[in-house]
Amino acid sequence: xxxxxxxxxxxxxxxxxxxxxxxxxxxxxxxxxxxxxxxxxxxxxxxxxxxxxxxxxxxxxxxxxxxxxxxxxxxxxxxxxxxxxxxxxxxxxxxxxxxxxxxxxxxxxxxxxxxxxxxxxxxxxxxxxxxxxxxxxxxxxxx
Numbered sequence: 300x301x302x303x304x305x306x307x308x309x310x311x312x313x314x315x316x317x318x319x320x321x322x323x324x325x326x327x328x329x330x331x332x333x334x335x336x337x338x339x340x341x342x343x344x345x346x347x348x349x350x351x352x353x354x355x356x357x358x359x360x361x362x363x364x365x366x367x368x369x370x371x372x373x374x375x376x377x378x379x380x381x382x383x384x385x386x387x388x389x390x391x392x393x394x395x396x397x398x399x400x401x402x403x404x405x406x407x408x409x410x411x412x413x414x415x416x417x418x419x420x421x422x423x424x425x426x427x428x429x430x431x432x433x434x435x436x437x438x439x440x441x442x
Contacts, residue, residue, distance in 0.1 A: 302391060302405055303384035305423060306413040313413055315340040318347050318372035322358070325350055325371050336402035338414060339375045346404055346411050348375030381406045382415075392420050 315338045316325055328337055329352060339348035350371055358366050358374050381404045382391050391403060395417055405413040 300388050300423060300427075301384065302382055302386050302388070302413075302415060305388065305415055305419055306384065306405060309413065309415075309419065313338065313411060315411070316350070316371055317341070318370060318375065320371050321367065322350075322355060322369050322371060322374060323367045326355060326367070329355075335416065336414070338404050338411060339371055340411065344411075345409060346379060346381070346406060348372070348377045349379050349402065349404065350375040351400075351402060379404060383407065384412060388420055388423055391415065392424070395420065 314328060314332045314334060316328055318339050318341060325337055329335070336349055336351040338346060339350060341347045348371075354374050354376065380394065380398055380400065382394070384405060384407055395401065395403060401417040403415050404411055405415060
């Protein structure tokens with residue numbers, strides 16, 4: 300299965316935020332959409348970064364609540380690891396595990412087309428294992 304197949308199962312909306320938005324706005328958006336990371340997109344529509352719940356917790360612990368008025372650009376990860384729609388789920392799972400991150404924006408050329416989370420990947424893997432288990436049971440029953 301490819302990333303593109305996985306994206307087809309998700310809702311079509313991609314939650315983004317401007318690098319100039321405040322961290323308070325980022326927190327509100329994460330809470331409102333019940334997501335763990337938000338993609339930072341510039342005025343040109345280009346991917347500029349990503350900010351996660353972990354990033355926000357870390358900066359709050361370091362600098363206190365006054366930091367919430369700072370712009371997202373002050374905290375976001377700029378060197379974003381992305382993937383393409385044709386990459387396979389096992390490859391992405393390995394990349395996420397090795398990099399120790401839970402969200403990967405999906406890009407096609409310069410265009411942001413989605414985001415996948417470790418939850419999406421694990422859900423797919425569980426379904427795959429259940430399907431394989433059922434096929435083995437059927438094989439054993441008919442043998």
